[in-house]
Amino acid sequence: MDHLQSNQAVIIKGVAGQYTLHRYNPPFEGIAVPRGIFRKTNHTPLPGDLVEYAVSGDPDIPYVIEKILPRKNELKRPPMANLDILLITISTVLPPPDFYLIDRLTAYAEILMIKAFLVLTKLDLSASDAIEIVNNYQHAGFPIYQLGLDRSSDLEKLKSDIKGQIVAFAGQSGVGKSTYLNLLFDDDLMKIGELSNKAGRGKQTTRHIQLFPNEASYVADTPGFQNISLADAKITGTQLAQGYPEIKKLATECMFNDCTHISEPGCAVLDAGPELIHPKRLKRYQFLRQELDNYYANMY
Numbered sequence: 001m002d003h004l005q006s007n008q009a010v011i012i013k014g015v016a017g018q019y020t021l022h023r024y025n026p027p028f029e030g031i032a033v034p035r036g037i038f039r040k041t042n043h044t045p046l047p048g049d050l051v052e053y054a055v056s057g058d059p060d061i062p063y064v065i066e067k068i069l070p071r072k073n074e075l076k077r078p079p080m081a082n083l084d085i086l087l088i089t090i091s092t093v094l095p096p097p098d099f100y101l102i103d104r105l106t107a108y109a110e111i112l113m114i115k116a117f118l119v120l121t122k123l124d125l126s127a128s129d130a131i132e133i134v135n136n137y138q139h140a141g142f143p144i145y146q147l148g149l150d151r152s153s154d155l156e157k158l159k160s161d162i163k164g165q166i167v168a169f170a171g172q173s174g175v176g177k178s179t180y181l182n183l184l185f186d187d188d189l190m191k192i193g194e195l196s197n198k199a200g201r202g203k204q205t206t207r208h209i210q211l212f213p214n215e216a217s218y219v220a221d222t223p224g225f226q227n228i229s230l231a232d233a234k235i236t237g238t239q240l241a242q243g244y245p246e247i248k249k250l251a252t253e254c255m256f257n258d259c260t261h262i263s264e265p266g267c268a269v270l271d272a273g274p275e276l277i278h279p280k281r282l283k284r285y286q287f288l289r290q291e292l293d294n295y296y297a298n299m300y
């Protein structure tokens with residue numbers, strides 16, 4: 001994102017057909033509309049899109065988008081493109097973790113080739129509850145950040161690990177997405193009580209996805225991920241298994257190529273034991289797998 005050509009920029013917001021373009025270097029920000037031709041081709045620009053633009057001659061909307069560059073990925077809900085990292089935000093308490101939601105989000109990210117980072121919050125309220133969360137995911141290998149209002153070391157690490165990337169927060173309501181979005185923008189953790197509103201903290205009123213430029217990154221607060229449905233995203237049961245790094249690794253040793261890892265003989269996943277996959281995570285996989293397989297079976 002730091003080396004775009006002088007006619008390229010990133011869409012950080014789109015409202016009513018008008019798009020805000022942003023580039024770090026050389027610095028640029030401006031409003032654009034898509035050129036007429038591709039407006040007809042069903043190719044709607046999305047936040048996160050890398051585009052080529054030109055001057056329009058219209059003082060109200062000074063730029064036109066000429067072209068959308070090829071996307072790395074495309075999300076339907078929330079609508080955005082080229083997401084590099086999903087910050088799956090999980091609070092230790094208040095609200096307690098919804099492990100099914102976390103598993104759906106991690107699988108979704110894996111399948112769309114988005115990196116899944118687990119951002120644990122409220123460690124100041126309960127550090128002991130973090131252990132169970134860490135245990136559930138230790139074999140999956142996702143980076144885990146442990147955050148609380150009394151600690152800042154992992155926040156600094158998170159900041160540096162997202163540099164130059166397009167990043168979105170996801171997770172249940174009340175877990176701290178907006179809080180930590182703001183803290184990423186704020187150097188001083190002590191200011192938590194008097195946070196500025198520059199990144200839209202507090203109750204979400206806007207339904208538009210917006211990427212906030214920050215230290216060479218683009219960061220979005222995306223409440224839309226709460227109701228993620230794998231079936232809506234057209235993810236199949238077979239793909240689901242690919243969305244679990246620890247299952248994917250073991251599955252190469254299963255007796256059957258199309259093993260579902262639910263009850264087959266010679267299943268390396270079922271035989272693996274808790275040192276290789278957390279038993280509860282396997283149970284949830286099996287539930288989600290059956291749910292998806294039933295969904296597709298009933299479609300025909």
Ligand SMILES: Nc1nc2c(ncn2[C@@H]2O[C@H](COP(=O)(O)OP(=O)(O)OP(=O)(O)O)[C@@H](O)[C@H]2O)c(=O)[nH]1
Binds near residue numbers: 122123125172174202
């Ligand atoms: N003690 C403590 N409180 C936190 C922490 N993170 C967030 N909170 C508080 O939890 C509440 C909810 O945080 P938000 O950042 O608004 O949560 P959100 O995920 O954006 O919620 P939605 O916008 O509803 O999806 C706020 O009162 C925060 O101050 C934390 O690490 N420790």
Ligand SMILES: [Mg+2]
Binds near residue numbers: 203
């Ligand atoms: Mg919020």
Ligand SMILES: [Zn+2]
Binds near residue numbers: 255264
């Ligand atoms: Zn198997």
